[in-house]
Amino acid sequence: MTCGTTKHSFKTITMWTPVEFENENYTSRKIKVSTCRHCGFTRQTPISERIRYGAGEPPYDLDNVLEGEMLELTRSLLLDLIKSKTRKRWENWKAHWLTHVEYQLFDESVMRLFNWGLLVMHEKKLHNRIQTWDPKFVSANLGMFESDIARLMEMNFDTNTAELDSLTMAFQDLKPLTENEHLIKKVIQFVKIKRDSSTIHMIRLLFALFDHNQKQKTMSWKMFSQQYFYSTKALSEGDKHRLRKLLGKKLSDFGIHSNKSRIWITGPFSWELNGYTNYGLAFHGSLSLTRSMIHKMRIISWDSPHLLIIENKDLFDSLVDSQWLDPCKWSLLYSKGFISSEEIELISYASTFNLVSITIWPDFDPFGLSIAINIKEKLMGKALNIPVKIFGFTKEWGERFPGTSPLTKSDLNEIYRLMTYPIPHACIEALHLMKSTNRKGEQELCFDFFTESDFERHLSQDVVQLI
Numbered sequence: 001m002t003c004g005t006t007k008h009s010f011k012t013i014t015m016w017t018p019v020e021f022e023n024e025n026y027t028s029r030k031i032k033v034s035t036c037r038h039c040g041f042t043r044q045t046p047i048s049e050r051i052r053y054g055a056g057e058p059p060y061d062l063d064n065v066l067e068g069e070m071l072e073l074t075r076s077l078l079l080d081l082i083k084s085k086t087r088k089r090w091e092n093w094k095a096h097w098l099t100h101v102e103y104q105l106f107d108e109s110v111m112r113l114f115n116w117g118l119l120v121m122h123e124k125k126l127h128n129r130i131q132t133w134d135p136k137f138v139s140a141n142l143g144m145f146e147s148d149i150a151r152l153m154e155m156n157f158d159t160n161t162a163e164l165d166s167l168t169m170a171f172q173d174l175k176p177l178t179e180n181e182h183l184i185k186k187v188i189q190f191v192k193i194k195r196d197s198s199t200i201h202m203i204r205l206l207f208a209l210f211d212h213n214q215k216q217k218t219m220s221w222k223m224f225s226q227q228y229f230y231s232t233k234a235l236s237e238g239d240k241h242r243l244r245k246l247l248g249k250k251l252s253d254f255g256i257h258s259n260k261s262r263i264w265i266t267g268p269f270s271w272e273l274n275g276y277t278n279y280g281l282a283f284h285g286s287l288s289l290t291r292s293m294i295h296k297m298r299i300i301s302w303d304s305p306h307l308l309i310i311e312n313k314d315l316f317d318s319l320v321d322s323q324w325l326d327p328c329k330w331s332l333l334y335s336k337g338f339i340s341s342e343e344i345e346l347i348s349y350a351s352t353f354n355l356v357s358i359t360i361w362p363d364f365d366p367f368g369l370s371i372a373i374n375i376k377e378k379l380m381g382k383a384l385n386i387p388v389k390i391f392g393f394t395k396e397w398g399e400r401f402p403g404t405s406p407l408t409k410s411d412l413n414e415i416y417r418l419m420t421y422p423i424p425h426a427c428i429e430a431l432h433l434m435k436s437t438n439r440k441g442e443q444e445l446c447f448d449f450f451t452e453s454d455f456e457r458h459l460s461q462d463v464v465q466l467i
Contacts, residue, residue, distance in 0.1 A: 008041060010034040016051070019419075021428055025052045026117070026419075048125035050133065053141050054115035055422040058148045060241065066112075073101055074109045075152075078118060078140065082149065087122060087137035110138075117420055118145055118152075144420055151242075204229075205239060213254045221256055234410050263289045263343055264313070266320055267331025268303040269350070282327040286320050286334075294342040302353035304331045308391075308459070311336060311362045311371060315444040324455045331355075339375050348382055359463060361391045364401055365440035366414035369393060369427055373418075376466045389463040392443055395429040397462065400449075401441045407434060426464045 012034040019028045030049035035042045059065045066074055077097070081088065097106050113119035122137035140149060208228035212219075219227070225235040244251060266286040270279045273296060281287060289297075306329055310316040316334040319325065325332065331350075335343055347355070360375060362368030369390070376388040407415075415431050434440055450458060 008036040009038055011037055014047065021055060021423075021425060024422065025054055027052045049123070050125075051120055051122050052114075053117045053120045053144075055420070056115045056117060057421060058116045058118055058145060058152065060151070060238075062152050069101075069105060070109060073105055074112060077106075077109055078113060078149065078152070081119065081138065081140035082142070084139070087139040090121075090135040090138055093138060117141055118149060201239075202242065205235070205243065209243070209254055209256075212256075219256065221251070224256055231408065231410050263291060263294065263340075263346070264316060264334035265289065265332065265346070267307075268301075268327045269331065269353075270300045271297045272300055273297045280331070283320055283323050283325060283332070286316070286332075291340065291342040294345055299346075299349040299353065302331070302350040302355055304329055305354050305356045307331050307333060307347065307350065307355055307358045309333045309335050309339075309358065309360045309375065310443075311360075311368060312442055312444045315361070315442075315447060318444065318447050322452065324450075324452045326456065329456075335371075335375075338371055339378060341378075344378050344382060347379065347386075348384060351384055351386060355386065357387045357389065359389045359391050359459065361443055362393065363440070363442045364392065364398055364430075364434075365407075366411050366418060366431065366434065368443075369418060369423070369431070370414060372466060373421060373423070388466045390427065390466060391459060391463045392446065393430050393464060394426045394462070395433045398430055398433045398437075398439075401439075401446070405440060407438050407440055411440060422467050424464045424467060 012032055014030060014032050016028045016030055019026045021027075028051045030047040032045040032047055033042060034045070062071060062075060080093075094106070110119065114121060118141050120139045120141045121135050122139070123133040123135050126132045126134050142149065208224070212224060212228070221235065221240060225231060229235060240251065264286055265280065266283050267280045268282040270277060272278075273293065277300065278297075304327065308319075308325070308330055310319065310332065313334055313336065316332065319332060333343065333346075347358070358375070358379075360372040362371050372388070372390045372393075379386055379388065412435070415435055418431060419428070
């Protein structure tokens, strides 16, 4: 191909493609990009090199998932990779470890770290075999999982541990945050210098909790997040778990109670409580049940095979009032934010009757997907093998979304976190759309998309099953 009256004059560079979800792993490929100096014509040539890491979620604690020799070797391999300033040559690294551990044990530990996404494989394709890739280097995935690796190894990267411990002890007797702003800033500045974002976040969280407790307040986790971090979504379920583990107490001991005090539901079911039989109204209105009732009530019947979980209360009310859903097929549950243990227990009761599928209709934002994944994980934790689908969470859906608002910093951080999960490709595309357009929205705005005659059809077609 010519460039005007002359041949192309190319300037060539090598680069890595963006990471993409491919065959249950995240993959980036090396390419050669040639650009004409005169006309700007560009062509790409693949190079037989790639970087891969698994799409699984790292465990919260190695001690909870491994034991014995496997635990010790996995921890040692990860520590060895962390300490290295450069990538490890695969053959040399493997030969070193195989001098004192069995091959099968080594292979299982390496694959476990890879599948969790903590170990990165740098591979080259063998020229004599089309589909065979040969590992050349390995490294710890600090770029994506630094905070997870720090937690698993119980260490803080680039931080003088002794100095940080002495500072933390010195601040144990501090008065509330509002009265010691300048002292808190000194701690924050220190941690910033050490580039340890997870430590600074936890210190801020601890001082916020201390201030809250000193003032003898009581509020929900979301309101606590809003008051001290200026967003109801700034603090995650992981933050709550780390606080409980660090303090060794329930957060209710510090005046933090559950976000939900009541459960809203409607559908064709019945239950018995204190000798009385009650009914679920089947879309002729909705029930508001106290959370404490769930442990006391006994489900007698549950006739609908499908459950739709709604994150938005206005949307829940609109669906109840419209009576568009067939009560012989559907029940409807309003669950704001992350689902509670009582709601999971109610679903567990229903599964012993006719409930066979769950569809989640969250807001079109990163936390909507996180909530759906959280529901799936909690059901699996109860050994409930019920298919879970997400409705209204695709790129096509987002492109026609009305009345959108810009993403916050918390939204962007959540997108990066979700990209480490094994989530469906359609949901990944939706997240990319949010990031590229900087927009999100609440699903209540979509109610006008539908009519009574087509809503159930959309509810069965515009869904993605969660992995």
